[in-house]
Amino acid sequence: MLLILDILTTAAILFIVSIGLLAIFGVLKIINFAHGAWLTVGAYCAVVTAKIGLNPWLALPLAFVVGAALGGLAEHFLIRPLYRRPLDAILATWGLGIVVGQLITLAFGRDVQLTPNLLAGTVEILGVDYSAYRLVALGIALAIGTLFALTVERTRLGLSARAVIMNETLARSLGIDTGRVRLIVFMIGAGFAALAGVLLTPLTSVDPNMGVSWLIGAFMLVMVADASYRALAAACLVFGAAQVLISTFVSPILGSVAIAVLAALVLRISPKGFSRA
């Protein structure tokens, strides 16, 4: 039972962390290596919220707005010149991540920051005591997933984004302002990443480099999901389960590389990853 809860909540957290990266990769076809930096920015929004004494949950909207604003700037000044050089875009966003990380260090120091717990304690569920926060995270992941699905399937923006994903040239010739779609999607992606940063604060220590450790896992999941949020959910479940099971039964060290190794193998065998299913 405990194991099942662990798997579900781990998958939920992975999904929360990767969804912003997925949106950007899907539409812009660019691997945003600044994703880790957005996570960190979000977590520091939680730190700031706590310092000025606001309700810790208020950090969520704040992080989304800050992330989206920074994302908009990054898209305009860094990403736009690199659309035709996707490998260089990886590097430029990685460089941006370094810059953001150092700016945070200059402002807050490099020490670990403490944040108030969003939700403390445990609840008893199906006979086991389980961290209340992890369960809430599961709920939040489902909410984000639903919101994302509705945006993609039901809104004009979602329609434009899907058009850009399928055939950007055609989309442009049909009068869709693809530049604007890219900008908005990048802002939303960065906003979601920052939001995820806040949600991570109860689970991990907050320091200027915290984003990097989450980046690789999220990146591998997105590569496997190949621009489909359903495939991302499936990948999070499968690889999250693998991570939990390997950590529990074999070794935590192997568990920590499980996602990266398994995802690489899946891609080697089936380059489209989970998106075919």
Place this chain on the structure above:
Amino acid sequence: MLETLPATGRAAAAPGRLSRAAPFVAAAVAALALWIAPLFLDTFAVNVLTRSMIYAVLAVTVDLLWGFAGILTFGQAAFFGGGAYAAAMILSAYGATPMGIALALATAIAAPALLGLVVGWLSFYHRSTPLYASVISLVVPIVVVQLIYAGGAWTGSSSGLVGFDVLPFEIEGYFRLAALVLITVTLAAWILVRSDAGRALVALRDNEARCAYLGLNPRRLQIVLTAALAAVAGFAGFLFANASGVVAPENAGFLFGTELVIWVALGGRGTLLGPVLGTIAIDYLSANLSGDLPFLWRLLLGTAFVAIIILLPGGLADLVLRLWRAFPIGRSGHAAPAIAEREAETEPVAADTPILQVRGLAKAYGSLTVLEAIDLEIRAGELVSLVGPNGAGKTTLMRCLSDGTEPFTGSIAIAGTALAGLTPNRIVGLGVGRKFQVASVFESLSVADCLRLARASRDGLSPVGRAATLSLPQAALDVLRMTGLDHRLDQPARLLSHGQKQALELAMVVALEPRLILLDEPTAGLTKAERATIGRVLKGLTAGGRIAAVLVEHDLDFVREISSRIVVLHQGRLVLDGTVEAVVGSELVRTIYAGGAHG
């Protein structure tokens, strides 16, 4: 055998004697300067620069992979760390006895090379993407670091290994050793990238598909390169372990891998001195400044990196080169090789075996049937035109004939050998040359280099120098002469006009000495004169009775003029197959083309 023709264009003789020796002289001067440098430097500087020079060796390997062969890699850190750990572990166990040192050195090179083979195999396969190779190169250092953590007492886990015996050198000795290694590696890399084989690396970066369709095996090249440079990185790791006396998991980590890429990018990918000097300068400055302004320094570095990637992809070396070129002195330029004729090597196919035999070929994308029940036999000396309206399946048929990994049913045989499952480069080996619809050449190489690569699968490429002559079969020479390309051998292919690129690609395909030439709309977008030239070439080629050609063509006048036979495809089926008169006069063709194609 080889009759050297008068060199065309600029005389290829005198210039360059001195410039060819220059790098060796420069290397010797650099070696001498670095040999005496420790006498004038303080201990701190000697120590830091020793490390910087070892890192610069790594930067050269990253640059060869990324700057020259187009493979963005973060994995060199893993091979470096692997070599360093192998050395440290063996030296801890056996001490710095001659035996221990030899074993440490051998393992530090062999283990990363083996790992490199595995990584290469994982990263490069038919239809793999550059992004996937980069993904793998990210995963490798992460896995290696976790293995180090899991290694317990063997690897010292998170605290690394210290206090093992090392080579019996003073710090000056290590400085000189690192300097010699760096100079040797850089010089070797310089020789490689200037050689004909070095052109193949650039060709791989420019146009991997064309490489495969010239019969080169891009996978093997990439895997061999990965393994060889992994070995070099492992050797650098061995030096590092000895010189620093400490190895830590960070030495193998993904972050170190990204740092290497940053140094190469700032210095100037695609040049050799740029990354070397960039790495030494940045690492040395880092060591000096990180004490006083640690965060600010990394902030500046990160900002500079982003700016360089966006604004100056060629790095600082590119800036220097641009300034240098502004001075109109000492321009030697590349002398074009002399071209020579060689005798044909293609063995004629036995008269009773058709060159191409297609039986019951069918292909579908999901529920959409693109080709069905195609039967076709083509013999030497035939020039078969494949006509039909758009969407008839002509290009799909060409693709099936040249890439056996395309899923199709039925059988295709080239001179009796079935090609199902074979990758394009192996099909080229069977004697098939394919010219694409959009001219596919190596944009950053010269015309001569493009042609040399076309010969590489037969003649090989020298990894140390440039051949002075370029010997091509008569037919390829004819194409060059008729189109005037023989006067442009030293020009980069990207400067050619559309028609010249088409002609160059045709010459490259002909230089392969194929038995069967596949041409997809070779005359699209060409002028009348260019069209006539290509027609003459094709007629001449097949007239000898050894070669067959299949061309997809829309221009029925052109088809009528040159073909010996016409095959009509319509809605995925072969509806007509006959002589020019029979097909052109047929009612069916008029109906398919709505009676409009010609009068």
